[in-house]
Amino acid sequence: MDNARIMECNNLTNRSLRAAVDVGGTFTDVTLSNPETGELVSVKTLTTPNDRAEGVLTGIAEVLQAAGETEDRIREVVHGSTTGTNALIERKGARVGLLTTAGFRDVLEIGRIQRPMSGLYDVNVDRPLPLVPRYLCLEAMERMTADGTVLKPLEEKTVRAAAEKFSAEGVEAVAVAFLFSYLNPLHERRASEILAEILGDIPVTLSSGVAPEYREYERTSTAVMNAYLTPIMNAYLDDLAPRLEKLLGDARLSIIQANGGSTSVDVARDKAITTVNSGPAGGVVAAAFYGRRHNRDKIVSVDMGGTSFDIGLIENGESQVTTEGDFQGLPVKIPIIDLHIIGAGGGSIAWRDTGGAPNVGPFSASSDPGPACYGRGGDQPTVTDANLVLGRLNPDYFNAGNMSLTAEASRAVIGEFAESLGVGVEEAAMGIIKVVNANMIKGIATITIQRGIDVRDFSLFSFGGAGGIHAADLAKELNMTEAIVPPLAGTFSAVGLLVTESRQDYVRALGNVTTESADPTALDLIYRELEVEGVKDLVAQGFDREAIELIRYADLKVKGQTYELSLPLPMSSPFDQKGLASLVEAFGNLYRSRYAFFFEGEPIEIVNLRLAALGHNVPVHLPEGEKMGTDPNTVQKGSRDVYFEAVGFTDTALYDRGNLGVGMTIAGPAIIEEDTSSTLIPPDATAEVTSDLGLIIRFDGSEGSP
DSSP states (O other), X not given: OOHHHHHHHHHXXXXXXXXXXXXXXXXXXXXXEETTTTEEEEEEXXXXXXXXXXXXXHHHHHHHHHHTOOGGGEEEEEEEOOHHHXXXXXXXXXXXXXXXXXXOTTHHHHTTSOOOGGGSSOTTOXXXXXXXXGGGEEEEOOEEOTTSOEEEXXXXXXXXXXXXXXXXXXXXXXXXXXXXXXXXXXXXXXXXXXXXXXXXXXXXXXXXXXXXXXXXXXXXXXXXXXXXXXXXXXHHHHHHHHHHHHHHTTOEEEEEOTXXXXXXXXXXXXXXXXXXXXXXXXXXXXXXXXXXXXXXXXXXXXXXXXXXXXXXXXXTTEEOEESSEEETXXXXXXXXXXXXXXXXXXXXXXXXXXXXXXXXXXXXXXXXXXXXXXXXXXXXXXXXXXXXXXXXXXXXXXXXXXXXXXXXXXXXXXXXXXXXXXSOHHHHHHHHHHHHHHHHXXXXXXXXXXXXXOGGGSEEEEESTTHHHHHHXXXXXXXXXXXXXXXXXXXHHHHHHHHOOEEEEEEEEEEXXXXXXXXXXXXXXXXXXXXXXXXXXXXXXXXXXXXXXXXXXXXXXXXXXXXXXEEEOSSOSSOOHHHHHHHHHHHHHHHHHHHSOOOTTOOEEEEEEEEEEEEOOOOOOOOOOOOOOSOGGGGEEEEEEEEETTTEEEEEEEEEGGGOOTTOEEESSEEEEOSSOEEEEOTTEEEEEOTTSOEEEEETTOXXXX
């Protein structure tokens, strides 16, 4: 072996650490994993809105210092990005032009001719405006038939004319979405070549590349959104990647996707849409991971940070991936973890509407200036200020003592709010907590109760910097069996980024194929083609073949119905007639479980074949606690007055989470503090300490979970 190869091997051996970075609206969470020792070290640093990469670099430097490690030990940085999410929320994406089939330029305006669910009874609610104004929606003369046959060849002069118009209008990205291109992408690909000739390096997104599936509106919306985000994501990665390289050398940078898996920087550049909601997706993956460790297969995961409240649903131990989602009210046709996100976090601002009623959120004080108690210029009451006034937070031990909270500032802004309501300071603070809790309960109901799911059968899994303070109240209000607050709760979403696998999704639309007419051999051949592509892509990302798992899926529907159900193939390859029969049976069972009945013998259509290619990373190990006896009084570190609505201020026991022993049961009222979060145990509840220092909160009279 030559010297260069020896040095490369030594360098790879030395680089064994993995760092996860979750950039939130208020804090950037960083967790460092050492696979050799199983140690996890986490820190929080304030997010830097004007230069988010700066907060990422600061967080990595701080976690290395906390772990006593050096930059040359990091092998990979797994990054959950909010860049795309923020661009959509703030409508600060690129200037996009849309090129579509002649006669269909209004597809974004027409949509599904439906009002949003929230606007069914509220005339003030409307669909969000399209990301492309109508005058930048241009047409090309071409047409494919419904089976992908060329009906009218592409008139290249119409594409050139559109390109000239885009250039004159200063378009920064272009989306191309032709009819039936998911079956035959020939015209889209040629249009892309012509656009490149005239527009140069301006990125072009093809609907057949980012969402090769039927449903014209959703496919077009997905292509447009990807084009809208691509220049923004590329600019962020162009800034972050070289700065990371300067700090960490040749450590690999992986980007988390909305499907809960990571991918390479190159894929993130090309399919920027997949990075939206990536941090929250990692949190749901982490919740499923923790639930499997503790035999909880039904979980509602909630991540309460400084700005948002992210809600996910876990059934049968797995997070739910859907291809029928939306971002900011705009439909997308890519695999994404089923999430519901609302503006409810520690930084959410309390305000009064025109009728004088108190509201909380969705507006947030963010990290700049932040809540009033941060002492950075915030002058509006927030949830964090309310919790501080009520004694739920320790002003001298916030974020591991790296920040001191100013209680006087919180009392001042809450006092002004209380005066406007005509109530006392504590009553106003408790009112803020009750309103934000009600908002969060409504959000949880959206993905559970409103879907016919009995939330009482689920455990509430609460994390994020503010999650532990509100967990018990939420679970009790929803009559749930228990609330679980994991170890490293304040940064558990970053832990989730480490738990995720690298994931690439592939889809092949079939057209009009039923289970009666399908040729299993032909379907198996399609799956094998997708598998070759999946293995090739993951090997290029550095995964050994032995670390790659391939999972086949199929989208089926009853012929004539509108929507399909996606399910994994119940039998492994090769896909044959027996496998097809098993797929039909599995579809019937799933259909029956969703809709309570299924007509046997109905013709079933196979809409799409899907493949998920997973690259398995090194397993993550959570901390293990020690058995120190069951009496928590031996580790109580003090007490302070905490306000509870029913009894007012009450002397409340304080504990340091790191000092708790496995098997201890802590009776409320109590507060358990740790470096990046705190957990409130109300007077009518108890918390059991698990083997990894997780907390399972149950209520007086409840039997709890097995």
